[in-house]
Amino acid sequence: MKKNIRLLALLALGLAACQPEFDKPVDESGFYSAGDADFSNYVAVGNSLTAGFADNALYIQGQENSYPNIMAQQFAHVGGRDFIQPLMNDNIGGLLAGGTQIADTRMVLNATDTTFVNLDEQPTTDIANTLQGPFNNMGVPGAKIYHLVAEGYGDISGVGSTANPYFVRFASSAGTSVIADAAAQTPTFFTLWIGNNDILSYATSGGVGVDRTGDTNLANYRSNDITDPNVFAAVYDQLLTALAGSGAKGAVANIPDVTSIPYFTTVPYAPVPMDAGTAAYVNSQYQDYNNAMLQYAALGLITQEEAQRRQINFQEGQNPVVITDEYLTALPNPQGGEMPKIRQTTPEDLIVLTAQTHIGQDPDDPSIIHGVSVPLEDQWVLTPEEQLLVSNAQTQYNATIKALAGQYELAFVDARAMMAQAAETGIPYDGGVLTSAYATGGAFSLDGVHPTAKGYALVANAFIEAINETYNSTIPGVNPGAYPDVFVK
8 A cells, every 4th residue: 555655646746747748728829820811800701501590590599509600719719809790689580570570480399299390489580670780790591692792682671572681680781782791891811601592592492493594684583593603603703802802811612412401301202101092092093194194105295205204103102292393295185285294203303301291181171182182393392304403503603612712712611522421421520420311410400401500510610621721720620519409399
């Protein structure tokens, strides 16, 4: 025992002698380096992903866990200062305009049946009550790239047409633009993640929109249209000119594939269970249609391949749904008008997340079974043809982002690769693995599009890694496991 006591005393002396070499905590100023960048005035520009949108709403907790706010906390180690956000009034989400609700509350998971529901509470954030800036987080939910340069985008009189209710809350004036307010702060460092909505609004609507490739007249554009790649490139360059004009350094991110997010991968292409008797009955109701398609093929009005594609056939077990497909050939109906353009889904189709509450028996008319007796409308499915339009635009957008990042010597974040990894293998972190599995994967919130706080922490780390590599800085990352994921009611 005495020998053990003496040994412990010697060890204590040895540790005491070594103590001066470890007298600087890792979080003390000076341990980390800003490298070649200046983070004293950081401004983030973008859309809902920048704002911290989650669970189909903007709310305080989401904003506090936005990737720019997480980054700003890490920038504090290397000279970063206060990061001011246009915070909502509550954690309920939703918006009011003069007391009238104009946006839904946040989604939560119902623990009893694992479905999502909106909080049954009254929002308290009224867009008529404007905030005084400036604000470092210039993320505007719903914004497309050309919206960021649009004057009057924060004019309350234009809400519903030319203005955005979220920007109305914190625009410096009714006539300003998002980029004007951002550039007016003369940032020393900026991030820009924009362009998702320029294809995503088309995709999430099931392709109910127009591909505007080749059309540079913004007056023709509607909310669900795909932005022309040339418009995208011109505006993106305009944004970088404004943000980097004073010598600021920055980081940009590209656009993920729609197939990487659970909004398009959660509902299977064959979601309808059916017994043998029901299948036989339903098939009898489609027999005339099936025969007509074969006859049209025999007459040469459609190919044999299309005739087979249009055959409706149910069987015992899980079944594809019947959908309307505008890309099918228009055919005359002997009884007048046109034959319905319908077929069943295949593994190549993407049924949108919100369709899961629509497929099945109509609560108002039990005789209607959506996806069986009544085809699903275009808005519920993104077909392969529509996916190709999205992919073509995305490829061109991402080429522009990568090229301009090089031209302006900015850090580049490959968000597309990161989201693909989450969907395919998952992204490990200290404490687990984040995947794109709906509700359980941890990376995506309940709207199936926007990340959870854990997911935003991953995004923040990706930006920080690219910044460190580009600007020789040593900004520390964060542990995604320290952040929350979905909220269960």
